[in-house]
Amino acid sequence: MSNEKLTPRSENYSEWYNQVIQRAEMADYAPVRGCMVVRPYGWALWENIQHALDGMFKETGHVNAAFPLFIPMSFLEKEKEHVEGFSPELAVVTIGGGEKLEEPLVVRPTSETIIGYMYSKWIKSYRDLPLLINQWGNVVRWEMRTRLFLRTLEFYWQEGHTAHVSEQEAIEETLRMLEIYTRFATDYAAVPVIPGRKSSSEKFAGAINSYSIEAMMGDTKALQAGTSHMLGQNFAKAFDIQYLDPNNELQYCWTTSWGVSTRFIGAIIMTHGDDQGLIMPPKLAPIQVVIVPIYKNDEERARVMPVVENIRAELASLRVKVDDRSEVTPGFKFNDWEMRGVPLRLEIGPKDVEKGSVMAARRDIPGREGKSFLPQNDILHAVDELLAQIHDALFERAKTFRDSHIQEVNSYEDLVSAVEKGWAYAWWCGNGECEARVKEDTKATTRCIPMDQPEGSGECVVCGKPAHEKVYFARAY
RNA sequence: CGGGGUGUAGCGCAGUUGGCAGCGCACCGCGUUUGGGACGCGGGGGUCGGCGGUUCAAGUCCGCCCACCCCGACCA
Structure with a gap:
């Protein structure tokens, strides 16, 4: 909960970012430098991101699996560029069970190597291809400077790893996933992005080509919000990922990898947030609608609450929160939920009970302009409509801002x-x-x-x- | 690793010349409040970053250490 005004974005953007995350209870600093705790409200957003992406991965034929956190050091060393790129930021385990390990274990910074190793065991024939596996997990990269969500020592993400019979297929897969990321950013997060190819100095260590979606944050800095890599045969050769083609000839696979991380939460915060706090895109918002009942005494409360419960039931298909706290005033609740970025607030008081209405307040349009009366009849339809409008307005506003900069x-x-x-x-x-x-x-x-x-x-x-x-x-x- | 800064209640801070560790917010209880951040009264909460030294007496002075933040270097 928060009591003071946020530092305005124009005054100190970093300060605004840190404050809004902590006051909205998205995340907190962990006792270890550079690590964060993702709090329930932040994790709920991540779960919605996961759900949306996972659905798109499944639709395109991918399946989920889980690979180990520990990778033998020697695996990293098998791909030259890869080890050069990652060795400065590795966390390495040298002791296990009180004994010095024969071979140090790397805490995965990404899983190309260990998945490549497994793929070489699993792939024998062109009939085994394409192999399309995704994993949801965490990785560790020992970064010098960290920031909540944007760059932490440990972060959560998904990493897709695929193997194909031909270069052409691998390129298609790489671009297909880039397209999915673009669609996710646009259609779910209302974050406009520019899909493109990375220069060779910016590409992933070990890739032939890297692609990314780039978003502009509220301070005009760029944020890479997702990446997709065409790995060529680099990892296939390093890990002997080979198959027999229809002519009974041994061939190296072509592989790809692609990922979106909790960094995307930072993108959402910095794309949509304003000086009042967060603004959650309606489709991903942990709470899409908050209902604030208004009453002065028990008699009014007794009249208002049945209507509130009725509206809640009507909106059962949405993520709705009724804020019935008695210890804080409605005004406090308004500010509190605005800080947390709930896209739509419904106020229901004695006047609404009489008139058969509810007051709706849009988070994306502050003050009186964003308020309107909705009839209690067919409330679901009206709320759906408003949420869709908010999504579109957020996207348009972000795109206009970006293009003008x-x-x-x-x-x-x-x-x-x-x-x-x-x-x-x-x-x-x-x-x-x-x-x-x-x-x-x-x-x-x-x-x-x-x-x-x-x-x-x-x-x-x-x-x-x-x-x-x-x-x-x-x-x- | 270099430069700068900060460590006192959950958070933000004050603490004079060394002399009983405080304030605001948050938290708990009771009552009044409630359509844009309510108020009154009463409470709980401390290894003053750590260790050592000086002193009758250290949050305060001295030394060493640690942690965190900012800037730089670095960065899928």
Whole structure:
């Protein structure tokens, strides 16, 4: 519960972010540096995210399984880029049961290696392919600087790992999952994202190509909200994932991996939140509708509560909370649920009992403008309608904000100033040195080379050489 | 690992020249309140980050250590 006003976003965005998470009881700091406790309200949001994504994975033929937390150190070392990328951030177990281990065990930072090892045992024939497995779990990466949800030592995610007969199939899978992530962000979280390909310096350690969905946060910084990797035959060769093709010839598989983590919660917070607190996208909100009964005394309470219960029953298909606390005032409850981002609030008092109405207040439109009377008859239909409108309005608002903070630039000077205020969209030759120079000068990195590319070609915004792709540059979380 | 900062009740903080450890919020009880953050009265809650030193006496002075935060380096 909270009693004071939040730090406004414009004053100190990081402070606002930390406060809103703690006051809305999404998460708390754990006793170990960089670790967090996901509190029930935060976990409820994660469960809704899981449910939505999991449904889409199942629809596309994926199944869930669980692989071990511990990975033999030697596994990581089998793929050169992979070990180079991850070794600085590994947590390693060297003692078990009081005895020094013969081989150190890595706490998984991601599971390509151990899953690759298992796949090599399971895959014998082209008839075993494609193999489409997902796992929901936690991973550990020993990060230097951490932030709740965005970067913690331990985080929760899903990681899909697939094996295919051909490069073409693997590419299709990689892009299919990128598309699913895009749809999830748009249709469920109301977070507009740009799907695209990562530059080679930004790609996953061990991948041929990485793709991501990139979202703009309320301070205009970019956040990678999901990734999908085409791993080529790198892991297949490192772990001998081979099959016999119809001609009885031994072939290496083509593999992919893709993931979305609890970081996405950070994306939701920073995309929709305002100075009053969180704003939950209706489809993922742990509580979609909060009902606040209004009464002055027992007599009024006796008249109001049956109507409240009736409305609750009508809305049984939704996630509804009745806030019947007697120790706090309605005004306090309004602020309290606004902090937690409940998309729709219904107030039901003596006047509503008489008139057969309820007062509805939209979280996305503060104050009187967001309030309207709904008839008690057919309340479910009216509430569904409002929730759908809130979803659309949140998406549109975020998209308008994002688009108004992206600047198309043709000169290096414009690029430098653009990334101070938002994102820059520019031609890039693809050379890592140009990328590095931008990072050196501005801290902005290439976020992605969007799938949607304009016609024609241009000159690299950094070096002026011919460029055939446009890229987003931005400062990122 | 470098630079800076902070450690006193759950949270935010005050604590003078060394002299009984406090305030606000939160929490518990009772009563009055309740359509935009109510109020009164009464309560509970402390290894002052840790260890050592100086002193009749240390939250306060000295030394060492630890933790956390910010900036940097680093970063699927």
